Amino acid sequence: MRKKLVCLLLALAVCLSLAGCGGVSYGVNPVMTLVSQDYSMAFRNDDMVYYYVVAALEEMNAEGTITELARKWLGSNMVSFGRRANALAAYEPPEPRTFIIGVDENSFPFAYGDNGNYWGFDVELATRMCEKLGWTLKVQVVEKENVYIELYSGNIDCAWGGLALPEKDIENKRYTVYGPYVHNDIVIASRDGSNIWNSLQLNGRRMAMCTTPEAMEALQSAGKVANRLGQITRLAGGTTECFSYLFAGKCDLILTDSTAIAYYNSH
Template sequence: MKKIFSLFLLALLALSLTACGSKDGDLDYIKDKGTLILGLDDSFPPMGFRDDADNIVGFDIDLAKAVADELGVELVLQPIEWTAKEQELATKNIDCIWNGFSVTEERLAQLTLSIPYMENTIAMVVVKDSGIKNKADMAGKRMAVQGGSSAEEALNSDANKDFRESLGEVNGSFKDYVTALMDLETGNSDAVLMDSVV
């Protein structure tokens, strides 16, 4: 069983690393330098976040550690501005992105992505007594969303054009979901569009 898991991890790493830079030799590049620099959003629980001791932990972090251990390299966790994730990859400031990186047609054309290892949906979060029960109830209201997130991509998609245009305001300048949720809590937004895994 351990061997099968190890092979899965190596395959996942090989695929995800080529998603992050040049098309060939990424695995050799990582092994030769002895480190795997993982770009992540460190405020994205349960995938990657800071615990009470300020350590970066989470599901994706555990998976990345297992892959780094299997390769015999050091894992370096590098929090990044989520809106700059593709630029961080292109400039080789990081070797890969391992949390909340959704598969899109544009990314498939530009990168080689790992096989998806979890399904996620986008959810609209509102305060309990808001009276907002569905998308139609958001007409003329204020929507908060993390900049560069899957939720922002979904909101800006052609499929959601009518919904987006029905909103009174969309604020996509939030650097993370925590800040967007605080905006909701203070009443500055009527809803937050975000990953359901959070």
């Protein structure tokens, strides 16, 4: 699996480098927005961990670390965190501990997994934060619908990794929320240079998409538009495989995240 992911990323890098040399443009453009969502972090209510994490992040933002990582993973600083220099000075030094975050491993480029290892903006930011606090990071895969159970069973200390938390849980204050720190749209997208630029031009078009429940729900929300599409290919390889299909001309459209488009359009 690791070798397959590396090969896909190398293939995409070659395509993008050719585009930069005056060849075909390999950017991606949204054609239609299906779902709008916000990513946030969740903690157990009245847990002191929340205050250390928020202070560390806001101090790191003041130091420029978050901007650096946002540009690396998203091409620009499209995330929103508080900013406080020396924010940790308000608290006693934290005790060493293992800090467990629950991530959606299918939320590239915020959190994604391969052969038991995890990468992405949120994962790297959590790693840097743990280094600052003297903590050890552990990553656990969770479903957003189970965040409350995962937190209060002690399986995780924080839900953080490309998670659009259920609105009902937020409204009922089942846990303490930090954020939202970034907005994301689930969209149908086409490649630069194609003749597909709005929803009226989707008839009979081939589309690739992930096999995740969230992707399936987004497609169902499209209603009659989904029925106008041609062949729909469901790929188990995640976001990277979808973009590889699009750049290779194996499909006309992909169902993906706007934040993933930001990553590929900047690399």
